[in-house]
Amino acid sequence: MYKSVLSFLLIFAIACSAGSVFAEQARLATYHEIAQVFVDQKISNNVTASISLQTSSIQEFQIPPELDAKIRNSTDLVGIIITNENQCVLGVNDQVCVMVNIKRMEGEGGINIAQEKARKIGDSFINDINNAFKLDTKFHSVFIHYEDSANKALETSGQVSGAGTVSAVYTAQMQSTDYMFNKISSILIPTQIRGFGGFYDVAKELSKDDNSKMSFTILPRGQDSIMQLKVSEKYPHIAKEIKEIDPLKFFKVDEIKKSNYFAGGFFPLNSLIHVVVLPDSTAKIYTNTN
Template identity: 50%
Template sequence: MQKIWFLFGLIGVLIGMTGYAYSQETSLATFQETAQIIIDKSISQNVTASIALQSTSIQEIQIPAELEQKIREDRRITAIVVTNENHCILGVFDESCIIINVARDPEDKGILAIQNTTKRVASLFIDDVNQALDTEAKFHSVFIQSEDETSKALETSGTISGKGTVSAVYTMPMEDTASMYEKISALLLPREIRDRGGFYDIAKNLSKEENAKITFSIIPIENKSLLQLKLSVDYPNTASSINEISPLELLKTNELKRSEYFSSGFYPLNSILQVVVLSPESTNVSDVRGNIIPSQLVDGEKIPTEITKEGWIFDPEQGKRIQGKFIFGERKSIDKNELIFSLGGSQLSTPKIETSFDESIVIVIIISVIAIGAAIYYLKGYRK
């Protein structure tokens, strides 16, 4: 919990520094595209491939300014999630959901009081959300989340799901993912993002897959909101057989291209590929075909010391939970075969970690952008 809120705090730092950052050779944008692969050998045995498009700007992910401000200023709303995930909450079948998470009032004693308060607070927002997304969701129930093993394994907070989360659930007819993604992305994303390719095109293609699902989240953080549109595809019961990892094979593409939205400058950390492996036994990364970027430890996080080169940062690179982040450097695209690596085998011979710390503004910015990336990694969406 502390880690994720620390990361959200760094996002606030980034927002405050953006104007200064633009004057540097290395630039930042509030819009970020991320591809993510989760290989869960420990709990579900599923593999999940997803594309997330995220921003803290309502010009880049367009929700009404009045609604965004209303959500932030209420202080009781911790997240609003729109999804067509199967069984988005216990008791919901074959319906899409709008889920409004409400912070529990300590004064509420007993389940009935908690449910009544949650429904009352959520009712102040559902009409506005329906209007913004052109939906007609109706009240279904209030649900108090129990502890979620996968959330714990991924070190998530209870903002989206997990123990202690109280949700007002509204349902509507189930919609095909491809048509729902087309509709929501047209409502939320300006044409200058939709027409510039990149990860958006991969998500659009993935939306046609049989097990594809869509999630849109609004998460208030300080004086901004984290807005995220995510398209995920599950590959059930496939994790245990994977020892060689080819991320783009799971994303159904031979090439990962960055959005031309970033073509006006050098934005090396606004497009990231991330792979997470959860294993019941300790394992390690091996046989990496691409580059491994030199890095240094800052507050327990591996931070790249060279961002003009493409390559991986594995942190950690061994154990029961492995995480790899790939950054593009100056490259605009990466080929499928450049991203393959294996589990087990000989341990990595990683580049020497720098011992000196560059106090320049660029390094501070890197920490902030990695924080934004980490935030989206942990927001998989609702789990049953």
């Protein structure tokens, strides 16, 4: 297949007969598990494998209700990111990083005013964040985003940390992805959901690799917030050599199973695998899904 961007979407459905599948109405839950392999042959020549666990329910990701309300009621807040990515912003290297991101409105004033506003809002959140996730971050700097380098590093969308946002940045001593993922997931995700396995088990396995990184993002959206816990690993300088893609190889597992959390109904769009290829030129790529 020849395309400028090649994307495969593999949908996990409940293993049952066609008759019973069509007899049961498809449902969509708030909890989502997504696996993605991104093969970038055109720009970075890297392959990135990631597992994302996402929800808008504070019963499924149990952040303190007071913090949830504070986040949703802040008119200036764009999002909160906790990560051990190597460089969350320029000047921060090999440290755990908390970014409290706010909007920078046109006409609000110069750089100093934007920095003071971000620092004030960030300081109003950081103690709650540290207490909720057992962190000990301290103020590092305020970073004004003029382009999307932070988005590329953190693999977030432009509205999170792209141009037009300002980050109050707080840092602490670096922690391994294995340690951070287990700590934050045990705080966030109820034992029942973790015990149901699925993509959570794949994320846990991927986090054990020394080169993996993790992030937890909260994005306020009116009456609720979108929360995402993500583990990813980059395989540098190999994308152009790939002719066949085996997703399991990049996740370091023999199989990927959907979570038993969805066993009580037909949820075909809550457990997804994406394989995305950005080819260097017109190319033919094969995907091994066996």
